[in-house]
Amino acid sequence: MSNIVSCPSCGKRNRVPAASSGLPQCASCGAKLPWLVAGTDADFAEAVDARVPVLIDLWAPWCAPCRAVAPILGKVALERAGKLKVVKVDVDENPLVQARFNAMSIPTMVLWKQGREVARQVGALQKQALDRWLDQG
Numbered sequence: 520m521s522n523i524v525s526c527p528s529c530g531k532r533n534r535v536p537a538a539s540s541g542l543p544q545c546a547s548c549g550a551k552l553p554w555l556v557a558g559t560d561a562d563f564a565e566a567v568d569a570r571v572p573v574l575i576d577l578w579a580p581w582c583a584p585c586r587a588v589a590p591i592l593g594k595v596a597l598e599r600a601g602k603l604k605v606v607k608v609d610v611d612e613n614p615l616v617q618a619r620f621n622a623m624s625i626p627t628m629v630l631w632k633q634g635r636e637v638a639r640q641v642g643a644l645q646k647q648a649l650d651r652w653l654d655q656g
């Protein structure tokens with residue numbers, strides 16, 4: 520699975536893979552690209568296996584607070600391009616990931632570093648609070 524992302528520096532549209540050993544860069548100018556992808560039960564292990572910290576967002580389309588968080592995550596991914604990966608998992612379609620994190624309530628955000636959970640936030644956050652949470656994690 521991959522997403523198309525416009526380069527924040529030059530505007531070129533790039534295909535960003537869900538799983539990659541490196542960091543996504545613009546094919547045209549080399550700028551680091553925001554890395555926000557959808558993870559699934561099938562590719563979750565590869566999706567969170569990244570060199571940079573991973574923010575895992577467990578969400579569902581019917582969840583209003585989750586929808587409120589979505590644009591904030593987009594901004595965070597843009598501002599932290601090259602330093603953070605965001606993996607969004609729709610828990611309705613991916614029950615194995617939901618069960619793995621025992622996510623009873625959504626949104627649940629998990630900060631994942633080097634193969635383990637280092638922090639967890641249940642419930643939506645405003646942008647500033649989310650930045651603080653990421654910085655301490």
Ligand SMILES: [Zn+2]
Pocket residue numbers: 526527528529530531545546547548549550
């Ligand atoms: Zn570019």
